[in-house]
Amino acid sequence: MESKPESGRAVFSSSDRAPEPRAPRTFMRYLVLRLIAAGVVVLLVVTLVFYAVEVLPGDPTRLFLPKCGLCGTDPAARDLRNQLIHQWGLDKPILDRYVIFLSNIFTGNLGPSITTRPFTLVTDLIAPRLLTTLLLAGVSLLVAIVVGLVLGMPLSRRKGSLADSAVSLLLAVPFAIPVSALSLGMLSLLAFAVPVFPPFGAHSLNYLTMDPLGQLADYLWHLTLPLVVLTLALMGLFAWIVRDHPLEPSSSFERPSAPGDWRIPRTRLRTRIRATVPRFLPAVPALLGWAAAAVLTVDAAFDLGGLGTLLWNAVLNLDFPLLMGVVLVVSLVLVLPVLVLADLLHYALTASWVRSDRLTARRFRVDPHDLSRGFMRVLLHPLGFAGVVLALVLLGMTVAAPLLVGPFPTRTMAVQPLLPPSPDHPLGTDSRGFDVLALTLYGGQMGFAVAIAAFAIALIAELGVTAAVGFFGDRADVFVGIPVDLFLVLPLPFTLALGLTGSGISYVVFAGLVAWPVPARILRMELTHIVETPDSSTGEKPTLSERGLRTVNLIWGMGPVLLGDALLAVSLALSVWGVMGFFGFGTPGTSSWGGMLNEWFTSLGFLQGRWEGFLAPMLCLTAAVLAPMLLSLASKAIGPHAEPTRP
Numbered sequence: 001m002e003s004k005p006e007s008g009r010a011v012f013s014s015s016d017r018a019p020e021p022r023a024p025r026t027f028m029r030y031l032v033l034r035l036i037a038a039g040v041v042v043l044l045v046v047t048l049v050f051y052a053v054e055v056l057p058g059d060p061t062r063l064f065l066p067k068c069g070l071c072g073t074d075p076a077a078r079d080l081r082n083q084l085i086h087q088w089g090l091d092k093p094i095l096d097r098y099v100i101f102l103s104n105i106f107t108g109n110l111g112p113s114i115t116t117r118p119f120t121l122v123t124d125l126i127a128p129r130l131l132t133t134l135l136l137a138g139v140s141l142l143v144a145i146v147v148g149l150v151l152g153m154p155l156s157r158r159k160g161s162l163a164d165s166a167v168s169l170l171l172a173v174p175f176a177i178p179v180s181a182l183s184l185g186m187l188s189l190l191a192f193a194v195p196v197f198p199p200f201g202a203h204s205l206n207y208l209t210m211d212p213l214g215q216l217a218d219y220l221w222h223l224t225l226p227l228v229v230l231t232l233a234l235m236g237l238f239a240w241i242v243r244d245h246p247l248e249p250s251s252s253f254e255r256p257s258a259p260g261d262w263r264i265p266r267t268r269l270r271t272r273i274r275a276t277v278p279r280f281l282p283a284v285p286a287l288l289g290w291a292a293a294a295v296l297t298v299d300a301a302f303d304l305g306g307l308g309t310l311l312w313n314a315v316l317n318l319d320f321p322l323l324m325g326v327v328l329v330v331s332l333v334l335v336l337p338v339l340v341l342a343d344l345l346h347y348a349l350t351a352s353w354v355r356s357d358r359l360t361a362r363r364f365r366v367d368p369h370d371l372s373r374g375f376m377r378v379l380l381h382p383l384g385f386a387g388v389v390l391a392l393v394l395l396g397m398t399v400a401a402p403l404l405v406g407p408f409p410t411r412t413m414a415v416q417p418l419l420p421p422s423p424d425h426p427l428g429t430d431s432r433g434f435d436v437l438a439l440t441l442y443g444g445q446m447g448f449a450v451a452i453a454a455f456a457i458a459l460i461a462e463l464g465v466t467a468a469v470g471f472f473g474d475r476a477d478v479f480v481g482i483p484v485d486l487f488l489v490l491p492l493p494f495t496l497a498l499g500l501t502g503s504g505i506s507y508v509v510f511a512g513l514v515a516w517p518v519p520a521r522i523l524r525m526e527l528t529h530i531v532e533t534p535d536s537s538t539g540e541k542p543t544l545s546e547r548g549l550r551t552v553n554l555i556w557g558m559g560p561v562l563l564g565d566a567l568l569a570v571s572l573a574l575s576v577w578g579v580m581g582f583f584g585f586g587t588p589g590t591s592s593w594g595g596m597l598n599e600w601f602t603s604l605g606f607l608q609g610r611w612e613g614f615l616a617p618m619l620c621l622t623a624a625v626l627a628p629m630l631l632s633l634a635s636k637a638i639g640p641h642a643e644p645t646r647p
Contacts, residue, residue, distance in 0.1 A: 027347060034344060034347075037481060041486050044486050046102060046332075047098075084321075089101075110325040133299065134334075137334070140231050141234070141291055147238070149242055151167055153276065153279065169630070173626065175235075176571070177232075177618070178625065180297055192606055192607065201305065204222075229298055230294055234294065240636075241283035245278070277349060278346055278349045281342045285521060288338055289489055292330050292334065296311055296330070297579055300583075307329070311326045312583075339489065378563075378634045382634075383637070386630050390627035390630070391627040394623055398448065401442050414432060415429055417431050418430070418608065427613070427616055430603065447574055447593070451573065453511070454511060455567070458516040458519055461484075462519065462566060465524060470550055470551030472547075477527075480524065514573070523561065564636035568632045571632065575625050581594020581597065581598060594621065600613040
């Protein structure tokens with residue numbers, strides 16, 4: 001029996017749900033290719049770090065020396081300089097330095113700290129801080145998995161419904177608050193204004209006098225608020241990935257027909273498990289790099305003493321060996337192995353499945369009228385309409401800033417610091433004497449450049465992924481994943497560290513580059529089994545012209561999905577931009593909402609009750625992240641353009 005189409009979407013009959021078993025050797029081939037791709041990613045990450053050593057600062061010895069190591073006045077600095085030159089071959093040709101660098105990294109020799117704790121091995125500094133980072137990441141991901149499955153599974157069968165829109169909106173609001181602003185708000189509200197949780201650090205003042213059980217309870221109590229922040233930041237994106245998973249087993253999910261039989265048959269329980277586990281397995285790789293960056297950011301914001309705090313100290317002290325060690329440990333030891341394992345498990349569990357709706361590239365047809373109809377459906381969707389309104393309000397506010405508050409505030413325009421709200425200064429002034437309202441209205445200018453760059457980078461990357469899969473089929477998936485995994489395993493603080501040497505354009509590019517891998521990963525999942533395999537009976541393969549036509553149709557048919565994923569990249573990039581500003585990265589003479597949060601926090605505005613200095617930039621930054629996210633959810637709710645199957 002064929003389902004009735006609703007609101008122009010393709011609805012597919014149950015007669016197309018027959019499984020297509022795959023040969024057993026397919027998984028072994030995927031295993032070998034996936035391990036090769038992971039090895040390439042490891043080599044590329046290490047090479048990029050070596051490039052940072054050799055090229056970015058200009059003189060590689062400056063990265064491996066204390067601040068006064070070149071002046072020759074400190075004997076200990078001279079000894080450390082000679083030791084590092086010998087260990088890393090800094091006086092040898094670049095090819096020899098590269099070989100020595102690879103040898104040191106792959107043998108676990110990360111060198112000594114040069115400023116944070118001179119002469120102490122980087123591995124000795126990292127090892128005792130792993131527990132806090134692993135606990136934060138593990139518990140927050142576990143809670144996000146549970147919440148994502150509980151919310152995402154029902155929404156997957158009601159995609160585009162009113163319930164889907166309502167729940168997605170509720171999840172989008174905490175997701176839209178950048179994790180740095182969310183940390184700052186929760187810390188200020190629940191640790192200072194209303195002292196429910198301890199403010200900073202991982203131990204109380206009387207920690208050493210407690211018994212072991214009391215020390216453990218105190219340790220976990222200090223981690224409670226950071227775990228709440230991480231859960232709120234991750235659960236929305238996790239639920240959406242679970243909702244958009246394209247595969248499900250062909251077994252029936254119908255309840256037992258016997259009246260009053262409340263027991264769940266074993267076969268149905270097994271089917272539920274088979275349908276549930278693969279939905280969070282692809283979400284883990286897509287979120288793991290992002291979650292690692294969030295964990296490090298929250299760790300640094302709450303000063304918990306984990307790898308995030310260590311990384312932040314390394315950035316402040318210009319301790320490049322320590323910075324390099326944390327980046328490599330997080331990327332190659334904590335993130336990449338879990339990413340590869342999740343991919344292998346997902347492929348093994350879904351290798352014999354087919355798409356439940358049998359969506360193939362042959363069903364996509366290029367129709368120019370679909371473009372206008374698709375845009376109208378996005379704009380008329382409740383979430384899409386709300387996203388457009390938010391975007392227009394922010395754009396109008398930024399463009400009209402000179403008319404509303406005059407020229408951009410400069411030092412000559414500064415007045416008395418920390419003035420309360422008044423008719424002349426509706427939101428008061430900050431600690432520098434600048435008008436908070438003027439800074440808020442001007443604060444989004446660079447944000448629009450970040451949004452445009454992120455959208456362009458993500459869309460180009462997604463078109464490349466779709467074209468590769470459309471032309472070469474599923475075989476291209478592993479190799480397409482190499483650049484995706486490369487940027488996915490590089491944590492956000494590494495991008496922040498690179499920003500130390502950059503200009504305003506660099507921040508825009510960095511924010512765009514760090515955002516695109518997550519939606520590209522999600523797109524790879526959504527393309528699974530769309531491109532059909534050759535006919536098993538004839539073994540015929542498509543010709544080049546057929547592959548080209550299939551690729552064009554695939555790109556066109558996946559248009560709404562590509563748009564939704566590119567808009568997701570915009571949200572992530574704006575969130576990164578807010579975090580960069582919060583940690584003090586920015587171009588002198590400019591203003592950003594994240595920078596306003598940094599100024600409010602460092603000037604202890606929360607202790608003085610000056611909440612307008614926090615709420616104004618935080619609300620604007622949240623709205624900027626939320627607008628493209630709502631448009632993304634509306635686009636994804638429409639689904640691909642495809643012709644319905646017929647019985």
